[in-house]
Amino acid sequence: MQHALVVQLSLHIYHYHHYIFTTTQGLILLVVITLIWRTTFPLVEDAVSGISPAALIAVRFGMASVIFTPQLRNINSKLLKDGLLLGLLLFSSFATQAVALETIHANRAAFIASLNTILVPLLGLLLGQRLRPKTFLAAFVAFSGIGIMSWESGALVIGDLLMFCEAFVYSIYLLVLESATRHHPSQALTAIQLWVITMLGAFWVGPELVGQLEVIHNNLPAIIYLSVIATAANTWLQAIAQRSVSAFETALFYTLEPVFAAVFSFLLLGEKLGISGLIGATFVLVAMVLSQSKVKNTQDDGKVQRCEPVVAVLTASDTQEVDLSVSILEPHKQYEN
Template structure:
């Protein structure tokens, strides 16, 4: 797969995720966050499982040894850890969506873009471009405007949760890119992270929530959309796309979900942004563009100067 094809795959994933913010928001009137998260990831797991089994068997044929395992214990543990991180990011975001608008949730989630190089510095000691720090400052300023921070500098509860989830989304993007590229088994990674997330959410749902057949029936189409499209297709596209592109590039393209979320919120829920929110969105999008495009332009300038 070429880099352009990988970027297009990631853009499709972003479009699906952006529209799913509406589903996540509306479904909370019917079903609990843990139950919704568990059922959507279980459904996503079932969608990708046949493809993952085929990939596993194909990989096994290329190996000389006859062992069932075609990934190392280290990579398997990393895949499971990615599933834990995915659950954490998803459930924090899900609770945040209950207490904020779809538009706010979409744009605030985009803060994981500058979070990716920042986490890369902390975890992998990879020094980011100097423009990253300016982008982070712009992102934070945009956050304060879009979330309606008052003079006490306190974020709204839902906005603060969404902001917290971006740390885990950034970590998820970093690790998915690393593991998918080195194992060349993106579908297996997708299946494992889905089932891990589904199991953890199911345990919490059993303790915290009540799930009945009537609730499942009422929430069926929401679960189907979020499970089949958002999890089974979009998250799998993310893993496949990230096998052929860099984490920072992937984060930039995936951040387009914010635009799709705003469009979906406006068309379906009639949401609108005030002038401060529009300025905040512009600052966040500017930060996203800074992280990737400006360093690329500066490199080209130095090359031809």
């Protein structure tokens, strides 16, 4: 028993020194993820015009899941459970977004989706975290901004409501992912998520996929980009980033999403925001920064925050001992709520 524990401790220490990751690196990753991710809004909007949302998700995630399939060799029940939950949440987010983009413009959808920056701390309140009065002010400013943006095109439409739901679901996803990445290898966690979404997407599209093959072929370059870069790579990179960056910090850096989305929608689709849209967008950006202005990491000095866990590469009988080693070696972040 003692020998086994020493071996497992040594493995964890080795992994710790060879897979170091700092908060700064995590934040840089989030910027890259955000830049890539928001190129998908105009691409998805353009592709959905010819491909059904169900078919797009099934094909997009089907391609992405193949890349990480080898990582399914070493999984345990806890990893499977967390991966299933994350996959279900992410599928709900993607499916809702894909349907919403059939009725609203890409830049408007991106701004509404950015409300997760407000929703993450609000959901944190339900988990017992202290919520500052400034956060309530930020929420009011954000919803005012969304209202101003909506008036630009008249009353709220179903796409707006769907994107509100997407923002809520994705906020839950961020909080769950922050917890899950502390305990599981990022590649295995990503593999399970992608396969869950692939299977749900296949069930959703059903026989309809056969009739979509020609349209899929015509949009293949965009779908390959969505699958390999914006889905497989981004899902994995986000799992890595949230080892050292909290859900709150992730939401803060996602304030860049509407900025990138507006730029890419203008460059690729020729979409423009009117004066009320610009004012509303400014309100939303101010609210997102305001809500996160007091959130900071007391250990954010560039030091190592977390490392890749090794539980998945050991046998089930060793899990209890490895969990002990993780609790000893893994530094824990503290946040000012």
